[in-house]
Amino acid sequence: MTNIIDNINQIKSRINKTCLLTGRNNNEIKILLATKTVNAQTILNAINCGETLIGENKIQEIKEKFEALKNTPHQKHFIGYLQSNKIKDLLKYNVSCLQSLDRFSLAEKLHKRLIFEQKKLDVFIQVNTSGEKSKFGIEPDKTVDFIKQVASFETLQIKGLMTIGLFSSNTTKVRQCFKLLKEIQQQIISNKIPNVNMQELSMGMSNDLEIAIEEGATIIRVGTAIFGKRMYPDSYYWNEQKPLD
Numbered sequence: 098m099t100n101i102i103d104n105i106n107q108i109k110s111r112i113n114k115t116c117l118l119t120g121r122n123n124n125e126i127k128i129l130l131a132t133k134t135v136n137a138q139t140i141l142n143a144i145n146c147g148e149t150l151i152g153e154n155k156i157q158e159i160k161e162k163f164e165a166l167k168n169t170p171h172q173k174h175f176i177g178y179l180q181s182n183k184i185k186d187l188l189k190y191n192v193s194c195l196q197s198l199d200r201f202s203l204a205e206k207l208h209k210r211l212i213f214e215q216k217k218l219d220v221f222i223q224v225n226t227s228g229e230k231s232k233f234g235i236e237p238d239k240t241v242d243f244i245k246q247v248a249s250f251e252t253l254q255i256k257g258l259m260t261i262g263l264f265s266s267n268t269t270k271v272r273q274c275f276k277l278l279k280e281i282q283q284q285i286i287s288n289k290i291p292n293v294n295m296q297e298l299s300m301g302m303s304n305d306l307e308i309a310i311e312e313g314a315t316i317i318r319v320g321t322a323i324f325g326k327r328m329y330p331d332s333y334y335w336n337e338q339k340p341l342d
């Protein structure tokens with residue numbers, strides 16, 4: 098428990114330090130707790146430390162933790178690959194934002210279901226800025242057209258972009274990913290597409306959050322640096338075969 102408070106405070110001081118150096122205001126940056134593999138009690142502890150935004154990668158984990166968390170106010174984002182047969186569950190378990198919208202077929206199916214349930218959903222478009230085949234996301238040069246198409250679905254409230262930076266110790270290359278996301282954001286803004294809001298840039302994780310903040314992140318997604326190392330390698334979450342839907 099104290100561990101978690103300490104770790105969250107460390108993240109906050111990393112944010113503050115970077116903001117001071119780059120002239121940003123620290124209240125522009127939200128911490129999303131990346132809670133994959135973290136048990137409900139530990140998540141509750143973190144929420145009790147004042148962090149109310151969590152992100153999960155798998156619907157199954159959301160289901161398992163739902164009862165334990167449901168009476169504690171928090172906001173839940175989905176940050177993993179969403180199979181379209183999980184859309185009903187996404188809505189049932191009160192996910193307020195899908196950060197990983199990455200294909201038109203998914204947008205279409207979401208829209209249909211949302212109309213049926215008379216709901217709206219916040220979405221971010223996930224962009225593959227690293228060029229790695231194993232990572233999900235729209236290709237950078239297709240993002241503007243993709244957003245023009247998705248913007249016609251009035252149930253989907255586009256709020257920004259998300260990316261996973263390159264895993265590399267080469268900070269120049271990591272920075273290029275985040276710069277690219279910022280550029281795409283500016284492109285979209287200049288296109289003035291109706292029904293599109295571009296205020297959020299979700300980028301930066303435990304190892305690269307400083308670079309992401311320097312390049313304009315508004316949401317950083319932090320797992321390991323708060324909860325410790327995970328049992329499963331991230332390939333379990335990211336390099337799955339892409340289901341064909």
Ligand SMILES: *Cc1c(COP(=O)(O)O)cnc(C)c1O
Pocket residue numbers: 131133154176177261302303304318319320321322334
């Ligand atoms: C796990 C995960 C994170 C957090 O990664 P850490 O390196 O543990 O901070 C961020 N974003 C996504 C999409 C993730 O799956």
